[in-house]
Amino acid sequence: MTEKVVVIYSGGxxxxxxxxxALKDGKQVYALSFDYGQRHVKELDCARTVCNKLKIEHKVIDISAINQLLAGSSLTDDIEIPEGHYEAENMKSTVVPNRNMILLSLAVGYAVSVGASQVYYGAHSGDHAIYPDCRPEFVMKMNDVCKIANYESVEIFSPYLTVDKTAILADGLAMGLDYSNTWTCYNGREKACGKCGACQERLEAFRDNNEVDPISYESSL
Structure with a gap:
């Protein structure tokens, strides 16, 4: 029987x-996306398009009401998105308080309900400097809790936890993936800004892999 897994799928x-x-590993995937009031909600459109194309189970859950509790992030509040490198100090304004713990908890609940043994999510080493909930110690502790939080043990699995976005893209290219239906920019405009830390890290990954990013940007880069 094919192993079931839940994948937290932002659309990035x-x-x-x-x-x-996860699909390449032979898993039966249940994709789970969240609308938490992020200004780059355009990523969810990408997620829907991809899941429809792949014909996999996909849920988009509206949890935007929690923003009444989680103030202070430029991703969800009326605060200007910072520009600069992803690891710059000013990028800390993009941290959404406790986001991954909340999303992982919901995903684990979903995993239990569908009989999935793992929850996949995309934490990686490029996030470690700014985002505490993407660091190995968080993933390991969260994994420990999720193994005992229910009668059914669920593993938190981050396949790219110790590598950066360049290596993630390299693996995707090796799988023959088309990144035209992905969205990374923290600004939710028609085209990616190319200036925020998320855009800069994405563009750096494509340059490092000697590839051209297939999405459109607001200015030539």
């Missing part, structure tokens, strides 16, 4: 690669 390039890695 990292989670897109994680989704396809």
């Amino acid at each position: 390039m990292d989670s897109f690669t994680v989704l396809n890695r």
Whole structure:
């Protein structure tokens, strides 16, 4: 019997690669996306398009009401998105308080309900400097809790936890993936800005792999 897994799928390039890695590993995938009031909600359109194309089970859950409790992030509040490198100090304004713990908890509940043994999510080493809930110690502790939180043990699995976005893209390219239906920019405009930390890290990954990013940007880069 094919092993069932839940994949937290934002619609970004990292989670897109994680989704396809799970499929490549022979898993039966249940994709789970969240609308938490992020200004780059356009990523959810990408997630829907991809899941429809792949014909996999996909749920988009509206949890935007929690923003009444989680103030202070430029991703969800009326705060300007910072520009600069992804690991710059000013990028800390993009941290959404406790986001991954909340999303993982919901995903684990879903995993229990469908009989899935794992929850995949796309934490990677490029996030470690800014995002505490993407660091190995968080993943390991969360994994410990999720193994005992229910009668059914669920593993938190981050296949790219110790590598950066360049390596993630390299794996995706090796799988023959098309990144035109992914969204990374923290600004939710028609085209990617190319200036925020998320865009810069994405573009750096494509340059490092000697590839051209297939999405459109607001200015030539």
